[in-house]
Amino acid sequence: MSDNNTPTLLQVRGLEVAYGGIRAVRGIDLDIRQGELVALIGANGAGKTTTLKTLVGMVKPSAGSIHYQGADCAQIPVHQYVSRGLALVPEGRGIFSRLSVEENLLMGAYCRNDKADIAADLERVYGLFPRLKERFRQLAGTLSGGEQQMVAIGRAIMSRPKLLLLDEPSMGLAPIIVQKIFEILRQIASEGxxxxxxxxxxxxxxxxxxxxxxxxSGLITHADTAEALLANEKVQQAYLGE
Known part of the structure; x- marks a missing residue:
């Protein structure tokens, strides 16, 4: 875990997002330091997905600021986000169903031209997800839900992200697959x-x-260490089924 001397990779201040007259995000602050794993939890409709989409430029904020690696994201063209190391694994996976597994993975490296490193990273993804190596020629749309989630994560890894945003990676998956996905996420995080x-x-x-x-409801109501949130009575009652 990082400490207070670790550089801040992402800084969000006063972020607001509105759809029509509805304020989906109502002035939130977030800080993520280099090397951290941070969770954003809440009920459906709380504004979590909107927040992620805004961080990667898919949705424009109505107020507030986002700084990534010290740069104001309002000044960065959206198409440069991936090459700067910002990658999203979207809710619902968002894979290219008519492309093969390997073609999907290589799409993650579309802004790179270091062929030897791309080939090495592809083998690294296959090492993390041996199932994808077995099915590298298979159309991604014919894979199981868990395999498609592996493709989506692998595709993001192929962009060599510094900050990886993941939206509901366990959604719709069997518990044994969820455990496998989270093991892989911990491994990726351990690599920096x-x-x-x-x-x-x-x-x-x-x-x-x-x-x-x-x-x-579009607001950050608690921010703390994971251990403290797990022990928080209100969080337990609302989100942990206790």
């Missing part, structure tokens, strides 16, 4: 990739990360 995780399984998320934020 910073992560912001939105996850419906709050207990699993908080047992995986260093710190967490709780989001309710």
């Amino acid at each position: 990739v910073t992560m912001l995780l939105v996850e419906q399984n709050a207990r699993l998320a908080l047992k995986t990360v260093h710190r967490g934020y709780v989001m309710e």
Whole structure:
């Protein structure tokens, strides 16, 4: 886990996002330091996915600021986000169903031209997900849900992210597959990739990360270490089924 001397990779201040007249995000602050695993938990409709989409430029904020590696994201063209090391594994996976597994993975490296390193990273992904190596020629749309999630994570890894954003990686998956996915995420994090995780399984998320934020109705209501949030009575009652 990082300490207070570790550089801040992402800094969000006063972020607001509105759809029409509805304020989906209502002025939130977030900080993520280099090397941290951070969870954003909350009920459906709390504004978590909107927050992630705003961080990667898919949605424009109505107020507030986002700084990534010290640079104001308002000044960065959206198409440069991936090459700067910002990658999203979206809710619902977002794979290219008519491309093969390997073609999907190589799409993650579309802004790179270091062929030898791309080939090495592809083998690294296959090492993390041996199932994908077995099915590298198979159309991604014919894979199981768990395998498709592996493709989505592998594709993001191929971009060599500094900050990996994951939106509901366990959604719709069998428990044994969820455990496997989270093992891989811990392994990726141990190699120095910073992560912001939105996850419906709050207990699993908080047992995986260093710190967490709780989001309710577009606001951050709790921010603390994962250990403290797991012990917090209000968090337990609302999100941990206790």
